[in-house]
Amino acid sequence: MKKLFPLLYGIFLFTFLIGEKGVCQEYSRIRADFAVKIKTISGGQSLTMGQVYYDRNIKQVIYDISFPEKEIWITSDTLVYQIRQGKLISKTATLSMAEFTVFHLALNSQLQDFGLKNSAYAATDVQREQDLVITTWVPPAKNKEKPGNILVSVKNKQLFGVIIQDPEGTILRKQFFENYQVISGLSFPGKIVEINITNGLENYQVTTYKNIVIDELENDSKYFYNTSGLHL
Amino acid sequence: MKKLLVLANLLLLLSVGKSIAGQADLFTYDAVAIENQMAQLDRLEGFVLANPGVTLGQITSDGSSLISLASDPNGINGINLTNEQVFGIPGFFWGCLLSVPGVLIVYLIGQDQHETKMAIIGCLIEGVIWGSCSLIWNVGLGHSFWW
Numbered sequence: 412m413k414k415l416f417p418l419l420y421g422i423f424l425f426t427f428l429i430g431e432k433g434v435c436q437e438y439s440r441i442r443a444d445f446a447v448k449i450k451t452i453s454g455g456q457s458l459t460m461g462q463v464y465y466d467r468n469i470k471q472v473i474y475d476i477s478f479p480e481k482e483i484w485i486t487s488d489t490l491v492y493q494i495r496q497g498k499l500i501s502k503t504a505t506l507s508m509a510e511f512t513v514f515h516l517a518l519n520s521q522l523q524d525f526g527l528k529n530s531a532y533a534a535t536d537v538q539r540e541q542d543l544v545i546t547t548w549v550p551p552a553k554n555k556e557k558p559g560n561i562l563v564s565v566k567n568k569q570l571f572g573v574i575i576q577d578p579e580g581t582i583l584r585k586q587f588f589e590n591y592q593v594i595s596g597l598s599f600p601g602k603i604v605e606i607n608i609t610n611g612l613e614n615y616q617v618t619t620y621k622n623i624v625i626d627e628l629e630n631d632s633k634y635f636y637n638t639s640g641l642h643l
Numbered sequence: 644m645k646k647l648l649v650l651a652n653l654l655l656l657l658s659v660g661k662s663i664a665g666q667a668d669l670f671t672y673d674a675v676a677i678e679n680q681m682a683q684l685d686r687l688e689g690f691v692l693a694n695p696g697v698t699l700g701q702i703t704s705d706g707s708s709l710i711s712l713a714s715d716p717n718g719i720n721g722i723n724l725t726n727e728q729v730f731g732i733p734g735f736f737w738g739c740l741l742s743v744p745g746v747l748i749v750y751l752i753g754q755d756q757h758e759t760k761m762a763i764i765g766c767l768i769e770g771v772i773w774g775s776c777s778l779i780w781n782v783g784l785g786h787s788f789w790w
Contacts, residue, residue: 448684453733458684460691478691479699540667547666564670572670585672606672615677 438518438597440466440634442627443620445474452612463620465514466634472509473636485636486512492638499641513588517599522570522588525563532561542566559583569598582608595625734758738765 447459461476474484483494486509493501509515516522521529524546528534532548539545548561559576569591575584585608590601601623605616691697729737729752737745738761749762 446688448681448688450680450684456684458687458691460688477696477698481698538666543667543670545666545670562666562669564667574669582669585669587670587672604672604674604677606677615680617677617681 438595438625439468440464440626441514441518441597441599441623442630442633443599443623445621446619448617450615452609452614463514464630464633465509465512465518467515467518469635470509470515471634471636471638472512472514473633475633483636485638487636487638490638492636492641494636494641499643502641502643513600513603517597522598523565523568525561525570525573527561527563543571570600584608590619592623594623597625599623729758734761735765738762738767739769740765742766742769 442462442464445459445461445463447457449455449457458478459476460478461474464473464475465471470487472486476482476484480495482500483492485492485494486505486507489504489506489508491501491503491505491507492499493503511526513522516526519526527548531551533551534546535549536547537544543564543566545562545564548563550558550560559578559580561576562572562574563570564572570588572588573584573586574582577583585606587604588600588602589604591598592601593599599620601620603618605618607614607616690702729749734749737749739745741748743766746759746762746766750759
């Protein structure tokens with residue numbers, strides 16, 4: 412019995428420390444093979460494949476595209492740079508900022524609430540139904556003109572779905588996060604299904620992530636692209 | 644009065660229950676339908692995975708049946724999700740039927756790079772067909788240009 416107690420205490424301490432490490436773990440980088448498939452209402456379809464790199468300290472999402480053509484796309488601040496053979500092809504503004512991508516949210520352990528906890532949105536209602544916990548996020552009063560509510564559902568403590576509504580409550584977009592993989596303790600969706608609804612008609616986008624690598628120590632140059640020297 | 648309050652409470656509970664149920668129902672989609680929609684693209688993805696480094700240009704030059712799948716790079720995480728067809732008519736037909744004005748319409752109204760490119764291709768094809776016909780009419784059949 413005397414020997415058993417130190418053993419049990421040791422197991423408890425070990426488990427506690429491992430658990431604490433898991434909670435406090437900070438992640439910086441993510442790399443993955445991706446494929447984006449799009450099917451539009453009009454029948455148009457597209458496939459884009461390649462590798463994506465993201466370092467949360469640099470805040471550039473770098474898509475090294477291999478198909479349909481070899482290109483690099485960089486989302487940096489509010490701009491998207493399209494580079495082919497080292498030359499800038501286009502530079503366009505985007506609302507899709509790095510801080511609100513699935514990469515940044517996952518690395519910062521904010522994916523579960525879709526990053527809304529740190530936004531101007533406020534959680535007004537939390538309901539549990541079946542295996543889902545659904546939170547309703549409302550935009551700040553002064554911004555009520557444009558955006559509507561966002562509904563976020565969580566299943567098994569992982570983000571399951573996001574629904575974006577217009578101010579009248581009409582659904583504009585549904586996103587589903589599936590096939591979660593746990594890599595080095597980080598949970599990341601292997602598949603994201605997006606349904607964009609325009610006038611009741613649906614466009615579909617399915618994004619898959621494979622061969623996910625967390626906190627890669629090599630390939631530093633893949634995580635940063637100097638955009639200051641790029642000119643059209 | 645007491646009965647009325649109980650009834651009101653019951654109605655309130657029912658309405659809340661209904662709204663909650665409605666919210667959970669929103670988080671559903673027809674996975675099979677989307678899989679069917681993506682079937683062709685899955686085939687193309689399989690081909691690309693089996694042939695690392697292959698580009699759309701190479702597939703096109705090889706004359707593969709996969710070229711029937713229109714593909715452009717405007718598909719990354721919400722940057723640009725759709726090809727903006729003007730009035731739902733593909734850019735190719737605008738260029739082919741209306742020539743340069745058709746290209747201008749697509750460029751100015753659609754403001755979509757891919758659709759404009761398709762309109763230019765349509766315009767060029769229309770030009771080639773028109774040029775060939777007039778050549779046959781003039782040289783082959785010995786008529787003057789228009790009549």
